[in-house]
Amino acid sequence: MIHDRTLTRAIALFAFAATFPACSTLAPAPDPSPVVRGPLHIRNQHPLALNVLSLRPRRAAVQERGSPGYAVDLAYASIFEVDDDLTEGDEVSFDGELLRSSARARFGLGRGTDVEVEVAALYGTSGFLDSFIDDFHDATLLPGGGRSSTDRDQFDMALAHEGETAYGLEEDRVGFGDLPVVVTHAVRDEDDDGPAVAIRFGIELPTGSEDRGFGNGALDFGFGVLAERSYGRWSLFGALDYVAPSESDAFEDANLELLDIFQGQFGVEYRWHDRMSVLGQLFLTTPMVDEIDLEEIDREVLLFGAGCAWDFGESARMYAVFNEDLVAAAGPDFSVLVGVSWGF
Secondary structure (H helix, E strand, O other): OOOOOHHHHHHHHHHHHOOOHHHHOOOOOOOOOOOOOOOOOOOOOOOOHHHOOOOOOOOOOOOOOOOEEEEEEEEEEEEEEEEOOOOOOOEEEEEEEEEEEEEEEEEEEEOOEEEEEEEEEEEEEOOOOHHHHHHHHHHHOOOOOOHHHOOOOOOEEEEEEOOEEEEEEOOOOEEEOOEEEEEEEEEEOOEOOEOEEEEEEEEEEOOOOOOOOOOOOOOEEEEEEEEEEEEOOEEEEEEEEEEEOOOOHHHHHOOOOOOOEEEEEEEEEEEEEOOEEEEEEEEEEOOOOOOOOOHHHHOOEEEEEEEEEEEEEOOEEEEEEEEEEOOOOOOOOEEEEEEEEEOO
């Protein structure tokens, strides 16, 4: 069991500090190279959402046959979605901070198709960001979700219904999550007549521990459509997706059902100069649970992401992203993501 949080704090502070520095170092170049670096590969970092398939933002363009791409991400998120005024036997308590590391690999299969897999590990902690996030929300006028009304830097990740625990995550424990496999097929390339369009299908294999809160113990599947269009130094990205999650045994014992999830995504990229782009992202997901009539669990999540991506070598790229749930009713209040990719 991990008790020393020094490494976690150092990683989170580095991730936050690294989010925007490249955006202010140079003035925009007059005619940057037409390299597409987006969209931001963000996802909902709610503990329950991390247990089901997420079809994350990506380009509609696919990897060429035999061409691999790799990426390593590190995301740190803080969440406070707690309500004690519930029917006896019910509990909604998502209070803590989550560190998620992942490694992705994408391979071109030919005929306009590629496949991507992602291995991820999750660690939960009481953290240290509550005071900072309250000050941040006050300064930016973003919704805070009631974090300031309770004790600072606590950890409690649990969902219960009718006296049965549906989900629980222990503090200071590391575990691997479920394994998503996503196949994407290009329907058309971008040309003068219209955008690039692709379709995708994904499944998530139950490799994470259901008992410890790292997986749901069952298969999830989903499908969707992607679109991409560039205009000079600008690129636009969009996606519509459907995900059918499966309930864990604990969810079924608690008489809870995971709802089908619909995702809408929109991203924009502005090429700042030959080696860097500034990016923005909106990512909407519908509620996951509706048997408990409480906004801390039955509301949509609208993530806003802002960040930079910059090239540091041939086909090698670094990126840093800040995320915030604009609704602040059911999702993480604050998260940062840093990573490196090559071959995309």
